Structure formats: structure tokens, C-alpha cells
């Protein structure tokens with residue numbers, strides 16, 4: 001168990017900065033997911049926590065202990081690599097025992113730990129099987145087992161489910177989360193898949209271009225995005241953005257969208273160029289909704305339909321009511337759930353206000 005802290009962490013490769021001045025406290029016992037698009041610096045951040053890469057600036061502390069320039073072995077954290085980083089010609093027991101033999105643990109202790117891990121992962125019956133002959137799921141369990149037997153202070157995982165098919169990934173997500181609920185070992189998990197992040201995380205850290213944009217609970221990230229990037233990266237289809245080119249005064253709470261007057265949360269400061277953000281599921285489609293438009297497209301998502309409506313303020317997506325999916329070309333009205341509207345600054349793309357901002361407690365500290 002461990003608290004991991006990164007302070008003003010920076011990593012520059014020749015003239016390219018992969019991680020920019022990032023600070024974050026990962027609380028003891030939490031499952032934290034680093035989420036962001038390809039190249040945003042997730043792996044680089046994780047490798048610095050693991051000690052596989054040294055930062056060019058800043059510090060890493062594990063339980064208040066500065067480990068920034070310590071070697072991986074001296075940090076007591078376990079990196080869980082992808083599925084097949086096992087010795088295929090060894091059996092499961094030998095694979096699991098390997099890191100413990102390396103540490104020079106006595107035979108009796110090794111035996112005890114292997115029994116424990118086999119029971120936790122329910123692989124007792126596989127202990128003498130060769131890894132090369134196992135199914136993907138069983139191999140993944142063994143790979144996890146190899147990290148667990150060491151009883152490290154923290155698990156670090158870089159897209160460990162990346163090579164698995166969708167159905168199996170979901171299964172492994174559930175298993176990983178259950179395992180974490182039992183072991184409560186601080187875990188840092190890297191992915192670019194928002195569904196994986198939502199399913200697993202106590203806290204999500206959204207990164208882009210080497211910067212931490214938001215660190216929060218999954219609900220916080222979804223409902224109170226810190227900026228337009230986070231708002232559009234999370235949720236499918238993404239949040240609707242409607243540019244508002246009228247001065248929104250401090251304390252004023254109405255804007256015009258496609259000729260209709262819409263109540264918005266009060267801004268703390270006046271802003272002449274804002275963006276109104278609202279998710280498709282927070283718009284009611286009806287005959288008398290105030291924002292008028294024509295259905296341009298309908299898309300089926302299994303559990304619901306999404307309609308795309310052409311309005312004079314641009315295309316707006318909304319969830320269609322069950323059993324009343326309008327046809328393309330129909331004239332419809334959109335009713336915004338005003339308490340769900342968030343306002344951004346058009347220039348900085350940062351959150352200006354949301355109806356419930358003041359009630360929302362930040363889940364993690366970062367800056």
C-alpha cells in the first residue's frame with residue numbers, strides 16, 4: 001500500500017517535451033487510471049513512476065520518500081506488462097515463483113505465497129500447466145499473479161488488456177476491479193479507452209499533449225469537465241458545443257440558441273465569447289421544444305437512438321425518446337435540461353460555469 005506523489009514532473013526527449021510540469025497525488029489504496037489519446041505522455045509518466053525512465057525535472061515520492069532517481073527494484077512497485085510477457089516453456093508455478101526466487105525468498109515462503117495467489121486468482125488447477133498452452137484469459141491471470149506474489153506497494157499497468165478482444169476485455173476489467181477491491185493495492189492503470197477507465201477507476205486522470213487536464217472521479221470527469229477537450233474526449237457521442245457570440249454578463253443567466261432563450265448557469269465573470277455545452281442525453285426531443293430544427297440523421301446505439309438535428313445554431317445531437325424515433329427530415333424541437341448545461345470560454349476552452357460546480361467536490365488534488 002502506498003501513496004504516490006508526482007511534483008512538477010517533466011520529461012523532455014531532446015527538444016520534445018512528453019510530460020509537462022505535472023503534479024498529482026495518487027491516494028493510498030486507490031485505482032487510478034491515466035487516460036488520454038495516443039502520444040499524450042501516459043506511458044512516459046508510468047515509466048517514470050516505475051523507475052524505467054528518469055525525469056528531466058520534478059520529483060516522484062512514494063509514501064513521502066523521494067524515489068525520483070532510484071532504480072525500479074528499490075521502489076517496491078510492480079509493473080504488469082502485457083498479456084504474453086511470460087516464459088511460455090515454463091509452467092505456471094515456475095512463472096509465478098520466478099520473481100520471488102530472484103528476490104532470494106526462502107522456499108517455504110515462496111510456496112506459501114504461490115498458494116495464496118493461486119487461490120486469489122482461482123488458478124490452483126493450472127499450477128503445473130505450461131503457460132504456452134493456456135488460453136488468453138488464463139495467461140492474463142498468470143501475468144497478474146506474477147505481480148501479486150511480490151506483494152508490492154503498488155501495481156503499475158500499461159494497457160494490460162490492449163491486445164484482448166472486446167468481450168474478453170470487459171470480463172478482465174470486472175476481474176481486475178474485484179481483485180483490487182480485495183487487495184486494495186494502489187494501482188496506476190494506463191489506457192486510451194474511456195470505457196475501461198470508467199469501469200475500473202476510483203479516479204481518472206485525463207492527459208493531453210503531456211499535460212494533466214483533470215484528475216477526478218469518473219462522475220466528476222463526466223459531469224463537470226474542466227475544459228472542452230475533456231468534455232469531448234469522454235462520452236459517446238461527445239458533448240454538444242454551441243458557440244455563443246453574445247456578451248454573457250456576470251450574473252446574467254440567459255443566452256439565445258437558434259432564436260430560443262435558454263437559461264444557463266451564472267458566470268463568475270463576464271465573457272463575450274462562450275460555448276454552451278450539453279450532452280445528448282440531457283436534451284429532450286419533442287414537438288414543442290424551444291430550439292427548432294430538422295432531423296438530419298439517426299443512429300442506433302443498441303440501447304437507444306441518437307438523432308442529429310440541424311438548427312440555425314449548428315448540428316445538435318440528442319437521444320430520441322423510446323418508441324418515438326423521428327424520421328430524417330422531420331421538424332422537431334429540442335428542450336435542454338438547463339441544470340445540465342456547462343459553459344466554456346471560447347478562447348481558452350476552459351470551464352466557466354456549471355449549474356452545480358459549487359456543489360462538486362474535486363476527487364483528487366492536482367495542479
Ligand SMILES: Nc1ncnc2c1ncn2[C@@H]1O[C@H](COP(=O)(O)OP(=O)(O)OP(=O)(O)O)[C@@H](O)[C@H]1O
Pocket residue numbers: 013016017018036037038039040041042043044045192
Ligand atoms: N524515447 C523517446 N524518445 C523520443 N520521444 C519519445 C520517447 N518516448 C516517447 N516519446 C514521445 O513522447 C510522447 C509521449 O509518448 P508516450 O509513449 O508516453 O505516449 P502514450 O500516451 O503512452 O501514447 P500511446 O497511447 O500511443 O501508448 C510521444 O510523442 C512519443 O513519441
Ligand SMILES: [Mg+2]
Pocket residue numbers: 042043044
Ligand atoms: Mg503508451
